[in-house]
Amino acid sequence: MSASAVVSAPRRFQFGPLWLVLPALALLAVFFIFPLGRLFVLGVQDPGTGALTTEHYARLADTPVYWRILGITFRIAFLTAAFCLLLGYPLALWLSKMDSRRQSLMTLLVLLPFWTSYLVKTFAWMILLGNRGVLNSLLTDTGLLERPMRLMYNELGVIIGMVHAMMPLAVLTMLPVMNSIDNRLSLAAGTMGASRSQRFWLIYFPLSAPGVAAAGLLTFITSLGFFIVPAFLGGRGQTMLAQTIITQVQELVNWSFAAVLASLMVAATLVAIWIYNKFFGLSALSGQAPKVDGTPRGSAALRACGQRVLKDLAWLSSPFDRFASQDPSAKGGFSIYALVAVIFLVAPILVVFPLAFTSASSLQFPPPGYSLRWFEQYFSSPVWLAATLRSFGVAFATAFCATVLGGLAALALARSQSRWNGPIFALMLAPMVVPRIVIAVGLFYLMAQIGLVATNTGLVIGHTLLAIPYCFITIGAVLKSYDWRLNQAAETLGAGRLTILRRITLPLLRGGVISAALFAFVTSFDELTVAIFISGGLKTTLPKQMWDDMFLQLNPTLAAVSVVVLLIVTVILLATRKLQK
Amino acid sequence: MAAASQQGALVLEGLSKRYGTFTALEPTSLTIEDGEFLTLLGPSGSGKTTLLQMISGLTDPSEGRLIFNGEDWTHRPVNARGMGLVFQHYALFPHMTVAENVAFPLEMRKLPSAEMKTRVEETLRKVQLDQFAHRFPKELSGGQQQRVALARCLVFRPKVILMDEPLGALDKALREHMQLEIRRLHKEYGTTIIYVTHDQEEALVMSDRICVMNHARVEQIGAPSQIYGNPETLFAATFIGHSNVLSGEKVSSDGDVATIRTPFGTFSGKHTARDRSATDVSLIIRPEQMRLGSAPGDAFDGVTGRLTDLIYVGAETRLLLTLGSDTSLTLRHDPSAGDLPSIGDEVAVHWPKTAARIVT
Amino acid sequence: MTKSLLPVLTRRTLLASGAAALATPMLMRRAHAEQSLVVADPGGPFTEGYRKAFYEPFTAATGIAINSVARDAEPTAQFKSIVDTKSYIWDVCTITLSARLILEEQGLLEPLNLDATKVSDVMPEAVHPNMLGTDVYSTVLAYNTDTITEAPEGWAAFWDFDKLPGRRSLRKNPIDTLEIALMADGVAPKDLYPLDVDRAFRKLDEIKDKIDVWWTGGAQSTQLLESGEVDMIAGWNARFQAAIDGGAPAKIVWNGGLYSIEGWGVPKGNPKADLARQFVAFCGQAEMQAKFTDDLAYGPTNLRAYDHIEADRAAILPTSPKNLELMSLASEPFWKANRAALTERFNGWLLD
Structure with a gap:
């Protein structure tokens, strides 16, 4: 037969896998990229005429106070990240040495404060750290201190509160990387004559470094946008950029300048990410160790410098080798530290329990007596109940939307080899790294114009935006280990695309999908920043209601609500663990 | 063209696959008859899995057509082809029990549940897994998993079964057992089987025909005995069975016989080369055709080399000879046939001219 | 969660209750x-x-x-x-x-x-x-009667650490705080506006480092007084009254109050x-x-x-007439014109 006779029949029409990312992209384009772009434009526009102007930036340049606030914001974020790594690394190391059953149980303990509302955490620290707070009373009563220490309303208070809030994130980011390190490598180094400290600094630590860097970046960036902790635990010197942005929008109604400050914050974030990407690559952010076989990032000189430092560290710590026991997963001091760290993470939250059951109307600790009056108050208050119900509804809708959109996007990227994968991946993660306050302000500006402020739709959109990166990463991670030949197998056995999704893919991704939905649910259930701007009126969410109450009437109702929220989150976490099995 | 082939035949017309500038399979034409057991044999990267995937529909061909039973199936959806595919690592659904896995294709065909049940039971009995119906795949051994994969394929009685190195993950004994098992099932069901492997022994044991593939193209198609006895290319000769190769230049050819000049002498043999005009050719002699001693007459050719090694493998002893600097020969020596020379000795060997083949 | 609960909480019922939760407020609104x-x-x-x-x-x-x-x-x-x-x-x-x-x-x-x-x-x-x-509402001075036995007469007393030692708190906002400083410096309430801002900041400089807490939310000021965290505080009268009603040993000083x-x-x-x-x-x-x-x-x-x-x-x-006569009205026009600039200056001053 001649070659010309060989003609292909027309191809059957096929959806490229990248199409699946479209819904998520559309959402991000309309409610993330557009509002952010609008915000940047606001910063260079005359509010009256709309003409281009540099006056707002000129004002920024002329006003040293904002530069100082930026400096303070950086300093606090940096200190928070540094302490999170310093204190979180040993804890993550301790967790990674456990067998997986104990590890998942202990991780739950670390997760609990992570999923506890920032408001509850801050509230707890206010009770603990006050001049007449629990800690000072304890220390003075036992005679350890003569006079109370200044533990809050200063930088110390802010750092304590923020490290407590961010450390779980750091641990959870480092843990997967540590889990993936082959333990035999250290043993192998041992057989080649490496001492304990050399094994750690020259083998283990460099391998865990991507996790450390990712944790550092995430805690730093998230800390940049904080406003709750500095507002309640800080002193006169601890004003952060996010607080200033809120003041500009809510009190002074100066959008242009708020936009300038928000742009400043995004620029700071981008610089941090740029530095990070230069050395580690963004893919490490998703909790995956970057490919070792790839070309090492950073210049050779830098690498050499880093190795020099590690060698010195190994040399410096070698005198301590003989104090350590032979067993690398040493008990003793290491475990005690880890236990203290876990107590640091969990205990503050438990303080709200006795307060919720107090018989007094003040936040006196320990309570003079116990009663259920504050729970009665909560359960008989239509305002609180409506807010709780609304938060549930919004969180369910968010969990559904974010899981579907994020999951489809993850599916698309897992199946596609397009050159667009890189940019899409970065965009999907963007809502996680752009400070929430900036997203919230941008959303508010947009939604105020299209009437979505104080609507459930607006809230669900805002929360879905924030939750998508988590869902995308979580489902993406399970997809990495998914065996695509199962789909081919099902196809050859006669199953269509939908049947395959329903019968094969979804059941096998169940664990990841449930985690993703849970992440999204709790993200929304606990979300305050967007809620401050987007909720309100009849559509107040629970965290917003708590936030209002922290300004309006600090009384034990807040503790009772905190306990209820905590129980709900715990039940959801436990239920999810069950469902995932 | 399609009419030329018999009922149920699978016809490939210039099927090829390219990824950008990389060619996974050169245009390939071949016909697979109904009920035939065809093995695609070749090293990894030779294009055999690509060919299998295009037949199954999991990969779209870049060019060419696929015709089944006279119909153009080139772009027919995978799930509408009704071909069974047994994967290399079985691809059993880990969240379904053995019975559920096997029932899956029947469910897709919306069989009544009673019939489904009997079909599943029957098929599981056939592969001796009826005891394991309610286990999950991960609770089974490799061989058992393999049989589940087979059962899942047989249960819906596909006209064509494609197997992609289905025994690759099993140990030798189990593999040999399963080879016979698959052969038995093939005979029993009379299904067309297209079987991919890189194991030449497996190919010889199981196939009606072998399609030897290399560098994204078909080297030779034929019955196992034909490929072993009359290889057309050096690759086919060396990939299937052991071969002694003497390379050289063709000096003459006359009908089925050609003469080749090598550094070790000029020899003649049956001219089986696919490309009759090629002058760079090789002389192939199977080890079992070589004997110790000088050529006893005109019907034989022979060379002399130095014995470098003796390998005792039970039923026989293998002798390794070196000719010149880079050519070596292997021959089999029956221990009962006489004394062995010692290592280092100069040894003469000979073979019948009719046993030698000249290939490209 | 116990196993027995699981069948009840199926996905479908959860989704349904979620939808119901979303719909409820809408129904409420429609009814009205x-x-x-x-x-x-x-x-x-x-x-x-x-x-x-x-x-x-x-x-x-x-x-x-x-x-x-x-x-x-x-x-x-x-x-x-x-x-x-x-x-x-x-x-x-x-x-x-x-x-x-x-x-x-x-x-x-x-x-x-x-x-x-x-x-x-x-x-x-x-x-x-x-x-x-x-x-x-009125911005007033409140003090803890347990630790400060001699009633402060006005804002000047807030500055007097020799006579009245103790922890102090001010609002982290220039509004009212600048007026308080001027009154402490001897400016009569009727002469306050327009504020002599430089003078106010000079006066605030005197006690800047001695302020223990700069409060931000009203509820916080209640809690500060109630818990005894601070001994003297400037803030809104109702917030302090809440602490007093809750049993806190505290009193309000109306003299020099600024109402709005x-x-x-x-x-x-x-x-x-x-x-x-x-x-x-x-x-x-x-x-x-x-x-x-x-x-x-x-x-x-x-x-x-x-x-x-x-x-x-x-x-x-x-x-009430007795309290009202001790106080003056804060000037909103002044603050409207100067709020942004003074907030900026105040925040800068705080950080110095």
Whole structure:
């Protein structure tokens, strides 16, 4: 037969896998990229005429106070990240040495404060750290201190509160990387004559470094946008950029300048990410160790410098080798530290329990007596109940939307080899790294114009935006280990695309999908920043209601609500663990 | 063209696959008859899995057509082809029990549940897994998993079964057992089987025909005995069975016989080369055709080399000879046939001219 | 979660209850679509006090249902969004005098067309074309009677660490704080405006490092006094009264207090503006205003309300004649003109 006779029949029409990312992209384009772009434009526009102007930036340049606030914001974020790594690394190391059953149980303990509302955490620290707070009373009563220490309303208070809030994130980011390190490598180094400290600094630590860097970046960036902790635990010197942005929008109604400050914050974030990407690559952010076989990032000189430092560290710590026991997963001091760290993470939250059951109307600790009056108050208050119900509804809708959109996007990227994968991946993660306050302000500006402020739709959109990166990463991670030949197998056995999704893919991704939905649910259930701007009126969410109450009437109702929220989150976490099995 | 082939035949017309500038399979034409057991044999990267995937529909061909039973199936959806595919690592659904896995294709065909049940039971009995119906795949051994994969394929009685190195993950004994098992099932069901492997022994044991593939193209198609006895290319000769190769230049050819000049002498043999005009050719002699001693007459050719090694493998002893600097020969020596020379000795060997083949 | 609960909480029921939760508020609103108002108050104890004083009596008198919601701490941005998008998530909202100025300038307030005869008893400072003040709050000094035995006479005492040692707290905001500093420096309340800002900051410099807490939220000021975290604090009288009512050993000093007014405003273009006006006018009545003083330690703007208030309670209210004469009205026009610049300067000063 001649070659010309060989003609292909027309191809059957096929959806490229990248199409699946479209819904998520559309959402991000309309409610993330557009509002952010609008915000940047606001910063260079005359509010009256709309003409281009540099006056707002000129004002920024002329006003040293904002530069100082930026400096303070950086300093606090940096200190928070540094302490999170310093204190979180040993804890993550301790967790990674456990067998997986104990590890998942202990991780739950670390997760609990992570999923506890920032408001509850801050509230707890206010009770603990006050001049007449629990800690000072304890220390003075036992005679350890003569006079109370200044533990809050200063930088110390802010750092304590923020490290407590961010450390779980750091641990959870480092843990997967540590889990993936082959333990035999250290043993192998041992057989080649490496001492304990050399094994750690020259083998283990460099391998865990991507996790450390990712944790550092995430805690730093998230800390940049904080406003709750500095507002309640800080002193006169601890004003952060996010607080200033809120003041500009809510009190002074100066959008242009708020936009300038928000742009400043995004620029700071981008610089941090740029530095990070230069050395580690963004893919490490998703909790995956970057490919070792790839070309090492950073210049050779830098690498050499880093190795020099590690060698010195190994040399410096070698005198301590003989104090350590032979067993690398040493008990003793290491475990005690880890236990203290876990107590640091969990205990503050438990303080709200006795307060919720107090018989007094003040936040006196320990309570003079116990009663259920504050729970009665909560359960008989239509305002609180409506807010709780609304938060549930919004969180369910968010969990559904974010899981579907994020999951489809993850599916698309897992199946596609397009050159667009890189940019899409970065965009999907963007809502996680752009400070929430900036997203919230941008959303508010947009939604105020299209009437979505104080609507459930607006809230669900805002929360879905924030939750998508988590869902995308979580489902993406399970997809990495998914065996695509199962789909081919099902196809050859006669199953269509939908049947395959329903019968094969979804059941096998169940664990990841449930985690993703849970992440999204709790993200929304606990979300305050967007809620401050987007909720309100009849559509107040629970965290917003708590936030209002922290300004309006600090009384034990807040503790009772905190306990209820905590129980709900715990039940959801436990239920999810069950469902995932 | 399609009419030329018999009922149920699978016809490939210039099927090829390219990824950008990389060619996974050169245009390939071949016909697979109904009920035939065809093995695609070749090293990894030779294009055999690509060919299998295009037949199954999991990969779209870049060019060419696929015709089944006279119909153009080139772009027919995978799930509408009704071909069974047994994967290399079985691809059993880990969240379904053995019975559920096997029932899956029947469910897709919306069989009544009673019939489904009997079909599943029957098929599981056939592969001796009826005891394991309610286990999950991960609770089974490799061989058992393999049989589940087979059962899942047989249960819906596909006209064509494609197997992609289905025994690759099993140990030798189990593999040999399963080879016979698959052969038995093939005979029993009379299904067309297209079987991919890189194991030449497996190919010889199981196939009606072998399609030897290399560098994204078909080297030779034929019955196992034909490929072993009359290889057309050096690759086919060396990939299937052991071969002694003497390379050289063709000096003459006359009908089925050609003469080749090598550094070790000029020899003649049956001219089986696919490309009759090629002058760079090789002389192939199977080890079992070589004997110790000088050529006893005109019907034989022979060379002399130095014995470098003796390998005792039970039923026989293998002798390794070196000719010149880079050519070596292997021959089999029956221990009962006489004394062995010692290592280092100069040894003469000979073979019948009719046993030698000249290939490209 | 126990296993037995799982079958009950299936995915479908969870989804259904989620949807129900989302739908509920909408149903609530629809039920009240006829003859109802959504009123935004500051929430917390305000809701309770206003319910008794205004919402319930108004519904009883007119049949118009009132739905109360909590407004934002600073509702100006919300006003703008509501008017711009015509999505009237509430019909009436409490605003301060300073918010009124901003909203008026941006044209976001509906005129109230108040009948002058009906509000003749209301303090003149509380009556505006587009706002009716209903309660007076005051920035005052409060102290812990356990640790400070000698009552401070005025703001000068706040600066006097020799005579009155103890922990101090000020609001992290220039509003009122600058006035306090000037009064402590000897400026008479009537001479305060325009503020001598440099002088105020000089005075604040004296105690800057001795201030233990710069509070940000009203509830925080209550808690600071209540828990004994600080011994002397400047803040809103009702916040301190809440601590005192809760049993805290504390007293309020009215001398040198700065009062201001909060009241109702209606967003421009509201389709229910007529109902809203009716409600606002209703809130001007003395009898009604007297009722919120049970729950809220704010002063009624209708001074005839004191006819209905017991003397004990009147003593702790800013507009009772004895207290009112010790205080002065904070100047909103001054702050409107200078707030942004002074906030910036104040924040910078704090960080120095």
